[in-house]
Amino acid sequence: MKNIKMVLFDIDKTLVFGENAIQFYRQYSEILEKTLARLLQVDTITSKKIADEHRAAFDGRGELAFRTHHLDFGQWHDALTQLSPSQFLTPLPNTQALLQELKSKKYIVGAITDGPRPLVEKILGATKIDSTIFDFIIGWERGKQMPKYGSTKIFTQICMERGIPPQETVMIGDSLSSDILPAIAAGLHAIYINPNQVVEQKKYRSITNITQLSSLL
Numbered sequence: 462m463k464n465i466k467m468v469l470f471d472i473d474k475t476l477v478f479g480e481n482a483i484q485f486y487r488q489y490s491e492i493l494e495k496t497l498a499r500l501l502q503v504d505t506i507t508s509k510k511i512a513d514e515h516r517a518a519f520d521g522r523g524e525l526a527f528r529t530h531h532l533d534f535g536q537w538h539d540a541l542t543q544l545s546p547s548q549f550l551t552p553l554p555n556t557q558a559l560l561q562e563l564k565s566k567k568y569i570v571g572a573i574t575d576g577p578r579p580l581v582e583k584i585l586g587a588t589k590i591d592s593t594i595f596d597f598i599i600g601w602e603r604g605k606q607m608p609k610y611g612s613t614k615i616f617t618q619i620c621m622e623r624g625i626p627p628q629e630t631v632m633i634g635d636s637l638s639s640d641i642l643p644a645i646a647a648g649l650h651a652i653y654i655n656p657n658q659v660v661e662q663k664k665y666r667s668i669t670n671i672t673q674l675s676s677l678l
């Protein structure tokens with residue numbers, strides 16, 4: 462991977478990873494199921510079934526159930542924002558060191574998440590990742606569509622705004638459908654994080670967590 466000038470990170474299960482993160486992000490699913498149950502006026506066994514059907518069909522993206530059922534996405538945003546990451550997450554010095562290394566090498570470093578923007582500061586606070594180290598952080602703002610949402614648009618937009626060609630940009634994330642495939646379709650390089658196994662493909666590189674990133678850049 463040569464001539465990379467800009468490095469984009471997903472946050473959930475990418476910058477913030479490990480056992481604690483798995484526990485923490487499990488709540489996203491539970492809150493999604495509870496919110497679905499409330500809005501559809503069904504029990505949580507039924508809403509979990511609906512969410513699971515969407516997860517199976519759309520690469521883990523249970524939130525698409527809101528779209529299928531024409532429900533207010535904002536309700537999930539608000540419920541997630543109430544979470545207390547500090548109850549689950551602990552400092553991630555490896556992530557902080559990696560970001561510092563990239564900044565010292567003069568990369569533009571951005572974070573982009575479909576998680577609620579207000580929750581990002583809390584997650585970074587709990588993991589002691591300095592939010593000011595990023596050149597920009599893009600998250601889901603209430604009333605707006607999620608920034609990635611499986612689309613190429615945000616990747617194209619970031620490259621345009623920063624004046625960095627897509628082929629000099631790399632996206633790193635744990636979701637093929639939100640992070641990797643849309644980034645590649647927009648002309649970026651991509652590194653797929655899969656904690657279970659390295660899944661190398663022609664179009665992207667793969668690592669099991671971001672501590673292995675330095676060797677690829």
Ligand SMILES: [Mg+2]
Pocket residue numbers: 471472473474475634635636
């Ligand atoms: Mg993620």
